[in-house]
Amino acid sequence: MSFQKIDGVEIAARAHGEKCWNAGESAGGRMTRILIVYHSQTGNTEKMAGAVAEGAASIESIEVILKEAKDTSLEDLLVCDGLAIGTPENFGYMSGAVKDFFDRTFYPAEGKVFRKPYVVFISSGNDGTGALSSIDRIALGYQFKKVYEPVIARNSKGGVTNEILAQCRELGQTIAGGCEAGIY
Numbered sequence: 001m002s003f004q005k006i007d008g009v010e011i012a013a014r015a016h017g018e019k020c021w022n023a024g025e026s027a028g029g030r031m032t033r034i035l036i037v038y039h040s041q042t043g044n045t046e047k048m049a050g051a052v053a054e055g056a057a058s059i060e061s062i063e064v065i066l067k068e069a070k071d072t073s074l075e076d077l078l079v080c081d082g083l084a085i086g087t088p089e090n091f092g093y094m095s096g097a098v099k100d101f102f103d104r105t106f107y108p109a110e111g112k113v114f115r116k117p118y119v120v121f122i123s124s125g126n127d128g129t130g131a132l133s134s135i136d137r138i139a140l141g142y143q144f145k146k147v148y149e150p151v152i153a154r155n156s157k158g159g160v161t162n163e164i165l166a167q168c169r170e171l172g173q174t175i176a177g178g179c180e181a182g183i184y
């Protein structure tokens with residue numbers, strides 16, 4: 001297993017078939033798993049992913065799986081209880097790496113991810129709506145269930161603000177807390 005450190009937060013990047021470092025059994029059974037799948041070219045979305053992971057990890061009995069889209073497998077998707085999808089907006093769409101994750105997993109996941117809760121976070125230069133609508137449209141095909149408003153950073157040149165990072169932490173807490181409580 002490998003570890004990623006983003007803004008001081010150490011998160012296990014679980015390799016296929018391996019257990020996460022903080023995985024264990026909660027009182028009622030296995031840990032609730034939150035998958036954070038993202039792509040980042042210049043680091044903005046990666047910072048946001050780290051904050052989402054930090055928020056999710058702050059909830060008790062949560063196992064956070066933080067992975068770049070290119071390394072994210074079908075199994076990661078199938079075994080998670082909820083997912084957060086992060087992308088930069090590239091040419092008015094999600095990044096190619098996130099689209100590739102969807103391309104690889106769509107048919108094999110068909111019928112196995114019904115109403116799986118998801119949230120979205122996006123980094124953009126000035127827009128973000130194209131990336132958001134493209135993800136939401138594909139999520140409809142998977143029959144995922146959107147459980148919280150997206151976080152969209154719209155000022156990539158200035159870097160990701162503390163306010164956006166706080167929103168990302170809240171996003172992580174919300175999906176993790178809701179999945180753990182079984183309210184979705």
Ligand SMILES: Cc1cc2nc3c(=O)[nH]c(=O)nc-3n(C[C@H](O)[C@H](O)[C@H](O)COP(=O)(O)O)c2cc1C
Binds near residue numbers: 044045093127
């Ligand atoms: C090839 C390319 C295409 C882009 N297209 C858009 C776009 O359509 N709309 C937008 O608002 N920003 C666009 N941007 C800006 C990025 O979305 C922005 O810099 C983002 O913060 C990058 O995230 P990252 O640091 O995680 O890679 C584009 C950047 C690149 C490199």
